[in-house]
Amino acid sequence: MCETNDNLYQESFTIEGGNFNNAGIVSTSIKSILKKLGIPNDIVRKSAIVSYEAEINVVSYAKQGVVNVTVKPGRVQIEVIDEGPGIPNIELAMQEGYSTADRRIREMGFGAGMGLCNIKNYSDDFHITSEVGKGTHLIMTIQTP
Amino acid sequence: MKLRDVKDILDAEVFIGEDCLDLEVKTAFGADLMSDVLAFAKAGSMLLTGLTNTQVVRTANVLDIAAIILVRGKKPSSDTIELARQLNIPLLSTKYILFETAGRLYEKGIVGCLQKVETNSVRN
Numbered sequence: 001m002c003e004t005n006d007n008l009y010q011e012s013f014t015i016e017g018g019n020f021n022n023a024g025i026v027s028t029s030i031k032s033i034l035k036k037l038g039i040p041n042d043i044v045r046k047s048a049i050v051s052y053e054a055e056i057n058v059v060s061y062a063k064q065g066v067v068n069v070t071v072k073p074g075r076v077q078i079e080v081i082d083e084g085p086g087i088p089n090i091e092l093a094m095q096e097g098y099s100t101a102d103r104r105i106r107e108m109g110f111g112a113g114m115g116l117c118n119i120k121n122y123s124d125d126f127h128i129t130s131e132v133g134k135g136t137h138l139i140m141t142i143q144t145p
Numbered sequence: 146m147k148l149r150d151v152k153d154i155l156d157a158e159v160f161i162g163e164d165c166l167d168l169e170v171k172t173a174f175g176a177d178l179m180s181d182v183l184a185f186a187k188a189g190s191m192l193l194t195g196l197t198n199t200q201v202v203r204t205a206n207v208l209d210i211a212a213i214i215l216v217r218g219k220k221p222s223s224d225t226i227e228l229a230r231q232l233n234i235p236l237l238s239t240k241y242i243l244f245e246t247a248g249r250l251y252e253k254g255i256v257g258c259l260q261k262v263e264t265n266s267v268r269n
Binding site: 021024041049107108110112114118121 | 179
């Protein structure tokens with residue numbers, strides 16, 4: 001990230017993998033910050049939803065992750081970079097209903113193979129790259145009026 | 146109707162939100178799968194669910210859900226109650242099963258926050 005000049009706001013958060021008690025804390029913070037910045041409710045809501053699903057994924061599968069939230073003129077960008085097992089087949093992982101979730105994830109009310117689909121559907125632009133054994137990198141962009 | 150009416154119709158116990166019972170509610174969404182809630186529930190709706198952990202409150206917060214109604218007599222964990230207090234989200238519990246909860250509310254004018262899902266829908 002080197003284009004900092006037009007950033008109206010930027011902040012980074014850390015997510016601890018495996019800490020199910022804290023799952024959602026980062027998204028709750030992001031929501032409250034975006035709201036305070038005066039961003040319209042529907043944009044805040046979409047940003048919070050994609051952050052939350054991504055956060056659940058990091059907690060569920062990765063060792064740790066970083067979330068970078070950037071507000072630029074015309075858009076909110078949320079980048080989630082994790083250190084984890086990575087996704088061997090992204091096309092398969094993007095299929096609604098495909099899941100590798102265990103019991104703990106399902107007990108939280110997730111793990112039905114909808115997370116990445118929800119992220120994609122609520123983002124105006126969505127990029128995912130992953131390297132097996134290294135981690136996954138998501139970039140979600142929500143356009144603002 | 147007001148949340149107070151919902152409380153009466155469902156003979157519900159109020160864990161958080163005694164001071165929010167004048168809140169106006171019109172729609173609801175019911176599910177135990179939080180990803181479904183995230184996919185379909187609309188802002189300002191009530192969430193009817195049997196899931197009682199903190200993720201219910203996190204999900205409700207993310208979506209601007211008006212109130213959480215736990216069904217089948219489920220009791221929230223102390224963590225869930227505390228988080229609902231912090232995030233100021235009304236949290237109620239009814240002994241009615243999900244079907245009865247939905248039916249009793251629908252009969253009195255509460256409708257689904259959407260009727261049908263669209264195939265390949267773009268959600269917002």
